Amino acid sequence: MAEITASMVKELRESTGAGMMDCKSALAENDGDMDAAIDWLRKKGLSKAAKKSSRVAAEGLIGVSSKGLKGAIVEVNSETDFVARNERFQAMVSEIADLALVARGDVDALKAASMSDGKSVADYVTEAVATIGENMNVRRTGYVEVSDGIVATYVHSQVVPGLGKIGVLVGLESGGDKAKLAAHGRQLAMHIAAASPIAVNPQDVDSSLVERERDVLAAQARESGKAEEIIAKMIEGRLRKYYEEVVLLHQVYVIDGENTVGKAIKEMEKDVGAPITVAAFVRFAIGEGIEREAGDFASEVAAAAGA
Structure with missing residues (x-):
């Protein structure tokens, strides 16, 4: 039996887009014959991902997850909003968001993390591409942690709990009343979703x-x-x-439309009974920064009709 090397697995994976373990199995089943392994994957429907990988994936979902003093956020893209409404896709993004708490903002570590079935996130997504039939990818992840306080989350255009089109994490350091702090934190996260600040303070720009x-x-x-x-x-x-x-602290707070966020936080401090510091925030909007293909809808319909 031919020796199956890591380079052979890598070559097959790059040419088919199939998962690493599937590529290894394909080579083993076909005694290292690359062409036969490709056909084996095709027959099992596992090489479809390669055909999809060049298509622009600018839709999808933002997922957020929080636990104790930490929170994480991910963007998982698909080609169409239709797939974002698919229950399997939503379950996948939710699980990836939970794993992001361990990855701590490192997208490569997140892709290497193990899903509940033992497959890596990267391999799981590749298999989902073959099953669902659209290009998908884990594009980015963010992480916020505080030493004493709360990490508030907010999801805009939420489709199911924790998943939507815009997601925000905001970490507030404070020794004050945590329940009241959490309520204020959610409102601050809503402001960030609406106002799109790029930094907490001017010196952070x-x-x-x-x-x-x-x-x-x-x-x-x-x-x-x-x-x-x-x-x-x-x-x-x-x-x-x-x-x-x-700048977040200099923006007019959208919740009251009058004070700056900095002044609003001073009022929050009175309510929670302690100073509040905005430690960090992360805001993701689905597809931002992705160059989308300009399609000709009439041509697409004609092509679909065989014209």
């Missing part, structure tokens, strides 16, 4: 983003023809406005 914004503002200000010292003040004023739009 990526310096490259700030410099790019400053360059744009400078070019706009110089169009006024004013003196440089006036332009400098104009830039700083407009930069403050930029922070009000993208």
